[in-house]
Amino acid sequence: MLKFPFSKDYTLNYKEEWIDKRIQFLNQQCNTDLIHVRKFSYDSQKMIGNIENPIGCAQVPIGLSGPLTVNGAHAKGEFYIPLATTEGALVLACNIGMNLLSKSGGVNTMVLKDVVHVSPLFQVAGMENYSWFINWLDSHFEQIRIEAEKTTKYGKLLSIVPKMTSEGIIVTFSYSTGDAMGLNMIVKATHAAITYIADCTKTKFFLRSNFSSDKKISAYNYAYGYGKEIFAEATLPQKLFDDGKLNTTPKDVIANYHNARSGSIHAGMVGSNAHIANILAAIFIACGQDVAHITNCCAGITGFKLLSTGDLYCSLYIPGLLIGTVGGGVSLPTQKECLEILGCYGNGKAKKFAEIIAASALAAEVSISIALTNGSFVDAHEFLGRNRP
Amino acid sequence: MLKFPFSKDYTLNYKEEWIDKRIQFLNQQCNTDLIHVRKFSYDSQKMIGNIENPIGCAQVPIGLSGPLTVNGAHAKGEFYIPLATTEGALVLACNIGMNLLSKSGGVNTMVLKDVVHVSPLFQVAGMENYSWFINWLDSHFEQIRIEAEKTTKYGKLLSIVPKMTSEGIIVTFSYSTGDAMGLNMIVKATHAAITYIADCTKTKFFLRSNFSSDKKISAYNYAYGYGKEIFAEATLPQKLFDDGKLNTTPKDVIANYHNARSGSIHAGMVGSNAHIANILAAIFIACGQDVAHITNCCAGITGFKLLSTGDLYCSLYIPGLLIGTVGGGVSLPTQKECLEILGCYGNGKAKKFAEIIAASALAAEVSISIALTNGSFVDAHEFLGRNRP
């Protein structure tokens, strides 16, 4: 039997030679003839830290959407948004929305809150000890903060909040993480902090309790936030609809929207939107974000309102958007370039990036709402999704 | 001002020349120097149907995990799993889990249910009409089915279920979709069916009501399913832990698991797992799936149980996994190759693919459970996530 090519010399695995070995191994083992997976345009050493056992790259097509005018606190101007997806019609759909929103003066955006958290559990037994332990935490916050922040330049410990459970005390450590998504950062900081706490209090901990529902949907994350809480809005003037080209009316969009809200409520949906996960996934892949985090982000709430002027107000609220412009996958060559297209690579850019994402997602919501009311939804998917060579 | 390069001749946009135009446009407009995004290894015409306004590809590193032994109804044997991610340590973590599960005899898997649905709303007013309309639907199911299935070779209409709401009647059309993920297929089929219904009953419809919570999390999709309902299980023999190399015990894994369940319940999580979204996202990107669907899939339930033998039973239940081995992005070059690595490209492979995904996700759950109990979680992320050139 063939042996999987893996070198104990860690960095050796990233050499072209070792990548080739693995490709050959797969070709023999799986009877494949891998060609495209093996091709990528940069030095394989750059993959160190982002992947193990590399065999190459997935090439996910990037379509360009935009321009989208954003009037944010941090994102200001016209933006072209790279979307990495294989879902035909998505880029076009976004474009239609972005075009409409830009014609309408653009999207206002604002980051309302910015916090990420992790929640270890301490094996403290019994209410008497619970009380003692919680009091101890309260009176040692400053020391705990120092221990946590020793491990990080950018992370700031904002609060620690205990929750009594049958199994012990869950303690939620909340941080601001600057321009990094920050999950590794806060896990490391929290590990330092809880090691200190455990030493002082002679307790045992489990690093994660699932209470901070990373990459899952929960009431807690929905209510308290996980990442950047953000709001985006725009107003489509009635006259946009007047020439009949959109083949729908604000009133129909509103009717569709009320149906959708009702559908969401009857379904017991967390949040209520049409498909923001689509645009989040496409930007996340293009820009080197941790794609699994769209599970946390997808519970956004889209709103439409017919103004007394006849204009159509629309908004998108996202309780938690977990993104970063430093760290993670952002420095990989194509990912970096995509962030550069947005002017969002590096320090000081995370809120700008979040605002662009929210504005883009709002555009996608506007677009699908129009497509669902003017009948173009089926046609577009039919034409674009199937008109293949 | 520069004009965005877009040709009204649809296929022209996929020519290398037009891709170049867009790259140049971006370089001027955004002051970028795009090199890597522009590079991909195949004929740009292949992108038709999967993207619009292409500018190139995101290169997402693929790491190889496995081998993983799967004893499924459809997936049988050893598999190497390509994971496209930029999250350092994920591949390694999965590998540890896959290795353990394979040593333990592999993962049993079974697809329990396979259904996907879309839910238009009919603007029927008032209870009297509601009753009439619902009776009409009941007595015309066969004709409705025929209209729907005229549009598709593989889709089969299984049921139509009405739901009265203030806004009208939501009708959920449920289908089996063969080896395609099938969303476009069922939207098209449903459009045909509801056009027929509307003609016959003189009613107006909205194509989608959000009740079938595509790319969102909802009670309905969680309870009724959306995609493939699947179960995976394995039993880790106690002796795996005996030599101390894992540096943990079944008992500690169980303790961590009970803490996590408690954390999930206290958080009000939908489902309860550690991070299956990670592995779903990585396989979805590698294999050309609609990545936004991990929002529907992520509500899985992981279980551990200490058997009387001392062995550690583990399982993963996913209420709905929406995947396909034909259509969508699966024929793009790297995506097709990744499916070929799994022996899952093309017709007759969807259930096999689903079983491999579920088995891989279980491996990731086992791995993180061990890493969280033996202290290696922080170290691994620290070492792999930061040890960059």
Added chain:
Amino acid sequence: MLKFPFSKDYTLNYKEEWIDKRIQFLNQQCNTDLIHVRKFSYDSQKMIGNIENPIGCAQVPIGLSGPLTVNGAHAKGEFYIPLATTEGALVLACNIGMNLLSKSGGVNTMVLKDVVHVSPLFQVAGMENYSWFINWLDSHFEQIRIEAEKTTKYGKLLSIVPKMTSEGIIVTFSYSTGDAMGLNMIVKATHAAITYIADCTKTKFFLRSNFSSDKKISAYNYAYGYGKEIFAEATLPQKLFDDGKLNTTPKDVIANYHNARSGSIHAGMVGSNAHIANILAAIFIACGQDVAHITNCCAGITGFKLLSTGDLYCSLYIPGLLIGTVGGGVSLPTQKECLEILGCYGNGKAKKFAEIIAASALAAEVSISIALTNGSFVDAHEFLGRNRP
């Protein structure tokens, strides 16, 4: 120390003499001077089967609301609704709503589904056994049904649905229960059925797994139903608002309603209504229902719609209403009389009763919507809730 007066001769405990003993015991033990608790208007023997260790009765004031016109499939005509509550203003508020709805032609109501279930867990280990067991269930449904229905005159076993979990197989037994709420009935029937199954298959069971979320809120009960799924609707003509006495307009009611839907979605509410739990609780207490079941019932969805005529359409959907007109507390003297006021005591009345409840709850929704938009909400509670002797 005093000894709690409890006779091992079961029925003796219901004698006046033993009730007195307990009252005296309490007076000594708790330093009370209990007078009113001890007083009730009927033979204490009637309490047998509904309470243990009786000391008397809670006297909950009953207010009369109505008349409410109901045009149901089962409830037809004008009804006066007895509401047992201590919340000042509730009866008056309902009255206002009932009066408006009756003036508008009354409330249409329809029971859409009627099912109640219980879900034992079988300790079956491993997927191979799971498959075998599930197949066994499938092929023995008829025998299982016979065993279940041997124990009951009215309960009918409709389906058994398995769910694989790490802990074993949860099997949901769904029943129709005639005019009884039926929980005791189905637990008994299910116990007989699973004893039979366990004998045949050599498996061990746990009687309840919590999957059928009796007296809790869950996605499953919300999506699948638990009790009677019911819909109620009415249309308030615009002219009702024209004389200005209501001091609000359909448009304001709609605005308040859209705000409330948005609030519900932002809160992550299960269902969306204003306060149907109030009216459910009041009718349940008056009419001898199991009050804890309002937790299952409270997830109703209220809808308002402005019709093109200017009239205001309103509706209430309740996914599951668990009530009965035989068994439980319905034969106790005041409870029986309250059901008689509604013409709902005894066999053949459960659906009628359900329709009256839903119509009443809709009236309460209409009432609060108007009170919240015309400013009377605070005044009414202020005046009625505090104007005490």
Added chain:
Amino acid sequence: MLKFPFSKDYTLNYKEEWIDKRIQFLNQQCNTDLIHVRKFSYDSQKMIGNIENPIGCAQVPIGLSGPLTVNGAHAKGEFYIPLATTEGALVLACNIGMNLLSKSGGVNTMVLKDVVHVSPLFQVAGMENYSWFINWLDSHFEQIRIEAEKTTKYGKLLSIVPKMTSEGIIVTFSYSTGDAMGLNMIVKATHAAITYIADCTKTKFFLRSNFSSDKKISAYNYAYGYGKEIFAEATLPQKLFDDGKLNTTPKDVIANYHNARSGSIHAGMVGSNAHIANILAAIFIACGQDVAHITNCCAGITGFKLLSTGDLYCSLYIPGLLIGTVGGGVSLPTQKECLEILGCYGNGKAKKFAEIIAASALAAEVSISIALTNGSFVDAHEFLGRNRP
């Protein structure tokens, strides 16, 4: 046609004579012969403020459970708990649990948080105004607090938190309310506060937005709390099980508990418990609480843990328990007496009362867990629920 007897002289409606008129009216109108409903043991004037259009009282049987030893911060000693219910076996079941817990040294209890809130919506349009408005709120908290607290002796405004939505800004006003349940109090206070805000900022408000999910279940109330957050715990020594009388073992109880947690998670339950709604409803009815609030309270989390000593630890966490010992229905004769049995009538008793409720609910959880594992559950309901005269 008969006319409903209602006097415009408000207090006249509470005279015996007018109650009789309504009874006669009902007897004619509904063909009833009402006897028991009309009987109650106290001056009908006492009903003023708690009911309108009184016709009498529902007599709900009260059974005595206990004694239950509570070692709370506020509740200390042995308590007898009056339970008003018509569900046979409930009192007996609670008794078994209370007896076991008392033998085990009693229940430790602690109120962790105490807050109740209401969330009006301000019709502020557009992000610019949103920012301005939120800043205005921030800088005027003190004045807002003063306006709110002018209306109440006991209510204290703790915080105001804005939430941007498409419809306007939802502002959540959180209060402590002393010993009152406080809903009327905080609505009145909030009305004063928002009238002030609206005057100053020239905005329009809606008094309630449903975000503070009074009498409904929501993620927000679950995560943030609504009423008293409380924890109760006890440890059942192994030796309690040793003589075999309980006919079960800690291990079986734990197995049943893990099954139930799994069932809860698979069902998508909010919280996870067996039947705390039962005991909450029974105490609420007996003690004059607003019974509809059990919808908010029922999402408790029950936990069991097998200690290394072999003893069985159990706990109950309730995210929000909304109760009061002054105001509402607590001064009605039987209700007052029931609170007196607990030593919980009047000022300074709310936390004590909350602790007793939580301890009682834990007893009910322990009891049902044992009944479900030793087979007595079906028998008890069978015997007590049906052994009627």
